[in-house]
Amino acid sequence: MSFLALRSLRQKLVALVLLTTLVALVVALGAMVAYDLRVYHRGLIDDMNTQAALLGRTSAAALTFDDPRVAQENLGLLRFRSQVGAAAIYTARGAAFARFQREGEARGAPAAPEAEGVRIEARDLLVFKRIVQDGEFVGTVFLRADYEMYDRVLDYAGIAAAVLALALLVAFLMTARMQRIVTHPILDIARIAREVIGRGDYSRRAQKLSEDEVGALVDSFNAMLAEIERRTGALQREVAERARAEGEVLRLNEVLEARVRERTAQLEAANRELEAFCYSVSHDLRAPLRAIDGFSQALVEDHGAGVPEGGRRYLARIQSSAKRMGQLIEDLLNLSRVSRGGLERAPVDLGEMARQVLAELQQQEPQRSVEVQIEDGMRVAADPRLLRAGLENLLANAWKFTAKTGRPRIEVGVLRDGPVAIYFVRDNGAGFDMAYADKLFGAFQRLHAVNDFPGTGIGLATVQRIVNRHGGRIWADGHVGKGAAFFFTLEYGEDRRKEPRARMEAGR
Amino acid sequence: MNLRALVLALACLLAPASAAAQGDARAAEVRIKAAFLYKFCDFVEWPTAAFAAPGDAFTVGVVGADALADELAAVVAQRSVHGRPVVVRKLMQGAPLAGLHLLFVGGRDGGRLPEALAAAKGRPTLTVTEAEDGGDPGSVINFVLVADKVRFDVALPPAEAGGLKISARLLAVARKVVAGSS
Numbered sequence: 001m002s003f004l005a006l007r008s009l010r011q012k013l014v015a016l017v018l019l020t021t022l023v024a025l026v027v028a029l030g031a032m033v034a035y036d037l038r039v040y041h042r043g044l045i046d047d048m049n050t051q052a053a054l055l056g057r058t059s060a061a062a063l064t065f066d067d068p069r070v071a072q073e074n075l076g077l078l079r080f081r082s083q084v085g086a087a088a089i090y091t092a093r094g095a096a097f098a099r100f101q102r103e104g105e106a107r108g109a110p111a112a113p114e115a116e117g118v119r120i121e122a123r124d125l126l127v128f129k130r131i132v133q134d135g136e137f138v139g140t141v142f143l144r145a146d147y148e149m150y151d152r153v154l155d156y157a158g159i160a161a162a163v164l165a166l167a168l169l170v171a172f173l174m175t176a177r178m179q180r181i182v183t184h185p186i187l188d189i190a191r192i193a194r195e196v197i198g199r200g201d202y203s204r205r206a207q208k209l210s211e212d213e214v215g216a217l218v219d220s221f222n223a224m225l226a227e228i229e230r231r232t233g234a235l236q237r238e239v240a241e242r243a244r245a246e247g248e249v250l251r252l253n254e255v256l257e258a259r260v261r262e263r264t265a266q267l268e269a270a271n272r273e274l275e276a277f278c279y280s281v282s283h284d285l286r287a288p289l290r291a292i293d294g295f296s297q298a299l300v301e302d303h304g305a306g307v308p309e310g311g312r313r314y315l316a317r318i319q320s321s322a323k324r325m326g327q328l329i330e331d332l333l334n335l336s337r338v339s340r341g342g343l344e345r346a347p348v349d350l351g352e353m354a355r356q357v358l359a360e361l362q363q364q365e366p367q368r369s370v371e372v373q374i375e376d377g378m379r380v381a382a383d384p385r386l387l388r389a390g391l392e393n394l395l396a397n398a399w400k401f402t403a404k405t406g407r408p409r410i411e412v413g414v415l416r417d418g419p420v421a422i423y424f425v426r427d428n429g430a431g432f433d434m435a436y437a438d439k440l441f442g443a444f445q446r447l448h449a450v451n452d453f454p455g456t457g458i459g460l461a462t463v464q465r466i467v468n469r470h471g472g473r474i475w476a477d478g479h480v481g482k483g484a485a486f487f488f489t490l491e492y493g494e495d496r497r498k499e500p501r502a503r504m505e506a507g508r
Numbered sequence: 509m510n511l512r513a514l515v516l517a518l519a520c521l522l523a524p525a526s527a528a529a530q531g532d533a534r535a536a537e538v539r540i541k542a543a544f545l546y547k548f549c550d551f552v553e554w555p556t557a558a559f560a561a562p563g564d565a566f567t568v569g570v571v572g573a574d575a576l577a578d579e580l581a582a583v584v585a586q587r588s589v590h591g592r593p594v595v596v597r598k599l600m601q602g603a604p605l606a607g608l609h610l611l612f613v614g615g616r617d618g619g620r621l622p623e624a625l626a627a628a629k630g631r632p633t634l635t636v637t638e639a640e641d642g643g644d645p646g647s648v649i650n651f652v653l654v655a656d657k658v659r660f661d662v663a664l665p666p667a668e669a670g671g672l673k674i675s676a677r678l679l680a681v682a683r684k685v686v687a688g689s690s
Contacts, residue, residue, distance in 0.1 A: 061677040064547045066540075066657070070681045134550045 009183050017175040018168055025160075025167050033156045040152060044083075044145065045118055048127045051081065052141045056131035059089050063097060063131060063139040071098035078102075083145040085124070088113075089131075090140040097139060113140035123147050185214040189221055202229035279336045282329045289329070293322040331458040334389065338465050343383050350378035350387070350423060354412045357391050361399045370402060375413040378423065382470055382490050390466040393459040394425040394486055401429030401484065420489055428483035432476075440476050463488075533656075535575075540658045541651055542579035545612060545636060548649065549589040551678035555671040558609055558632035559592075566592040566609050569599045571624055573614025580612075610634045613647070622646070625666075632670045644686075648672065652683060659683040 055074060062070035071089050075098050078084045087100040088109030101108045116130045125147040131139045185208075192206045202225055208218045296318045304312065351374045358372055380387070395410065402408035411426040432440070441464040463486075467474040470490045478484035549566070566589040570577035577598045584594040597608075605611060605627045613624050613635070625646045628635050638652075639645035648667045651660050663686035667674050679685050 058677060058680070061551060061675070061681045064550070065544060065660075065681045067659075067681040 009186060010179055013179045013183060014172065014175045017171055017179075021167055021171040022164065025164055029156075029160045029163065033153075033160065036156070037149060037152060041149065044125060044147065048084075048125055048143050048145050049118065049129065051078075051084070052127045052129035052143050055087070055089070055143070056129055056139070056141045059098070059141070060131050060133040060138055063089070063091060064133055068098050072100075074098070075100035078143075081145075083148075084143055085146060086142075086144045088142040090142070092137050092139050094140075107144075109142050109144070113142060116140075120147050120149075123150060182214075185209045185218065189214075189218060193221070196225065202232055275336050275339055278332060282332045282336065285329055286326065289322055289325055293319060293326070296322070328458075331462070335458055335462045335465065338386055338389060338462055338469070343386070343469055345381045346384055348380050348382050348384050348387055350380050350391075350414075351376055351412065353384075353388055354391055354395060354425075357388070357395045358399075358410065361395065365399075368399075368403070368408070370399065371407065371409040373409070373411045373413075378412075378414050380421075380423075380490050386466045386469065387490075390463045390488075391425075393463045397459060398425055398427035398429065398484075401431075402427050403429075405429050415487075420491065422487050422489055424485055424487045426483065426485040431478040431480050431483045433480050434478065437476055437478075441474065537653070537658060538573075538576050538579055541638070542576050542583050544651075544658065544660070545576075545580055545610065546583050546587070546589075546594075548634065548636070548678070549610065551675035552634055552667075553673040553675075554590070554609060554634075555632050557671070560607075564592065565595045566590065567607055568594060568596045568610045569603075569605065569608040569612070570596060571599045571601065571603075571611070571613045573612060574598055576612065576614060605631065605633065608633050610636065612636045614638060628670075629666070630669055632672060634670075634672055635666065648674070654683060662686070 055078075059071045059074050062068070062074070075087050075089065078087050078100050079102065084100075085102050085105045086107060086109045089097045089099075090113040091097045094112050096109070096111065099109055114128050116128050118125065118127050120126070123146065125143075125145045127141075127143040127145070129141045129143075130137060131141060188209070189206045192204050196202060196204050205222050205225065206218045208215050208222075296315050299307070300312065300315050300319075307315070354374050355372075358370075362368070362370075395412075398410045402410065405428055407428075409428050411424075413424055413426075415422040415424065441460045464474050467488045467490070472489035472491060474486065474488040476484060476486050545568070568580065568584075570580065577596055581596040584596065588594060599605075601624075605624075608628070609632070611624070611628050611633050615638070625635055625637075629646075634649070635647040636649045636651070637645045637647040639647070639650055644663070646666065647663070648670075649660050649662055651658060653659070660682055661684040662674060662679055662682040664674065665686065
């Protein structure tokens with residue numbers, strides 16, 4: 001229905017009341033009018049039937065004794081019945097016996113009677129009634145009365161319209177005033193709700209104006225507001241609490257970072273001191289060592305003849321030990337050196353550098369014959385000085401541990417594992433036990449007897465330091481008597497999980 | 509004498525035409541009066557004492573009007589009065605009148621009337637006459653001719669004396685009603 005589309009509750013209420021009033025009035029008036037018209041219709045028919053019967057009865061004697069004067073007198077009485085316009089009495093043979101016609105009435109009675117009955121013709125009620133005297137048909141009465149149904153319908157329609165208009169007007173005025181009783185509490189709630197939404201002020205409360213359903217609604221609404229207010233408060237407190245906690249965390253982080261910086265600085269300082277100490281110790285140790293070496297050399301050369309055979313052997317051992325100590329100091333200095341100083345990357349051909357290192361090694365031991373295989377095109381961005389030191393260590397190891405192998409072979413190459421390049425140096429020398437793989441890169445960790453393979457045990461520690469400084473990692477794979485392989489990367493971002501793939505087998 | 513003979517002769521000459529016309533009018537009058545006699549019964553109530561038993565016939569006596577009696581017999585042949593069969597009797601002058609419910613005394617001279625009506629007086633008998641207009645015939649109903657139409661007068665005192673009740677509707681169509689004592 002269209003009124004449901006009205007925007008206001010007031011309008012809806014008024015429309016509802018008016019509609020209800022209209023329906024009730026239409027039904028009531030319709031019922032009353034219908035009833036009244038029915039009563040009128042029946043009443044008129046009964047009345048005229050009775051009138052006709054009476055006329056018949058009073059005129060029966062006149063008909064019987066053929067006295068039209070008396071019948072005419074009887075009909076004349078109808079002038080007191082204003083509804084009756086015309087009347088007639090017919091003899092049993094159908095001839096007109098007496099007639100009545102009201103003054104001013106245009107139409108008279110029909111010339112001949114019809115069958116008994118009542119019928120409505122336009123605005124007339126026509127009655128024909130047989131007159132029976134002691135079981136004998138003596139004549140017929142005719143009556144024509146005004147049938148005022150249509151006038152009544154019109155009158156009622158006018159009255160109904162007036163009543164409807166008046167009732168609707170009164171209903172409208174009453175509703176317009178009384179709808180406040182219903183709408184005011186609801187509109188009050190709506191207003192409060194709008195204010196609450198608009199201002200976010202949950203402390204507002206609707207006023208309870210009645211004890212009906214709207215009153216219950218007000219209670220529920222207020223309870224809801226109270227709950228929202230409580231929860232909002234709790235939420236705000238929680239947010240504040242959380243913000244405070246975050247601030248605390250941030251503060252603690254700062255404290256922690258400051259502490260880390262402090263500790264790092266301390267550690268760095270300690271490390272520098274340690275390295276400086278190591279360097280100066282190594283450096284300073286060389287002077288007395290050179291004196292020991294130099295004077296024992298001078299003793300052999302100047303007074304060698306006077307020294308007995310046993311004494312010369314001792315002197316030789318003193319010189320050997322001094323050389324070893326010198327080497328040891330040199331290595332320590334190297335280790336210390338690769339840890340210090342800046343890292344300057346430059347394009348380097350790794351294969352070319354390996355070839356040079358191996359050439360030097362071949363020059364030192366010309367009698368050895370080692371099969372060398374170096375992959376081409378291994379261009380890397382690294383510090384040339386440090387990379388060369390690392391390669392020297394790795395290749396020297398390979399050179400050294402293949403000394404007792406039947407057909408020595410050294411291999412330098414690269415594996416591609418995704419974007420990461422893994423370089424390797426592989427030999428088929430003495431190898432090592434994988435159980436000690438984690439000890440390989442510690443300083444002074446030797447896996448072989450000095451007599452078998454000479455060395456200080458600092459080399460792999462130096463290599464690891466160099467690789468680490470490039471941001472890479474180094475690991476090894478090997479078997480006793482089957483050779484060793486060293487893998488390393490020179491870039492950051494390597495995924496540790498890929499380490500196990502790059503084993504000796506991977507390169508073959 | 510000659511004058512009388514002449515009148516007779518004239519009468520004989522004229523008789524066929526006027527007598528025929530007079531005869532027709534007379535026959536119609538008799539027929540109407542017979543019908544009226546029968547119809548009067550509908551508007552009159554007899555006391556129950558007038559009938560010896562519930563199934564007794566309604567008896568009509570006709571004095572001095574045989575044609576009317578015949579006509580009346582023809583009228584009531586298939587009809588009844590108040591649910592009773594109707595018997596029409598032609599009575600001689602002076603015949604006993606007991607048991608009659610309706611007595612018609614014909615004739616306009618009025619010679620026979622007093623004795624006939626005197627015999628019926630006090631009985632539940634509706635007496636009807638056709639006496640000349642003007643006097644008091646002493647009967648309940650008296651036929652008169654008004655402008656060649658059969659009308660009647662009603663006198664209530666003799667009816668009341670006989671215990672008869674006459675309907676007001678009958679009185680309404682009577683030419684003249686002689687009111688009763690009460």
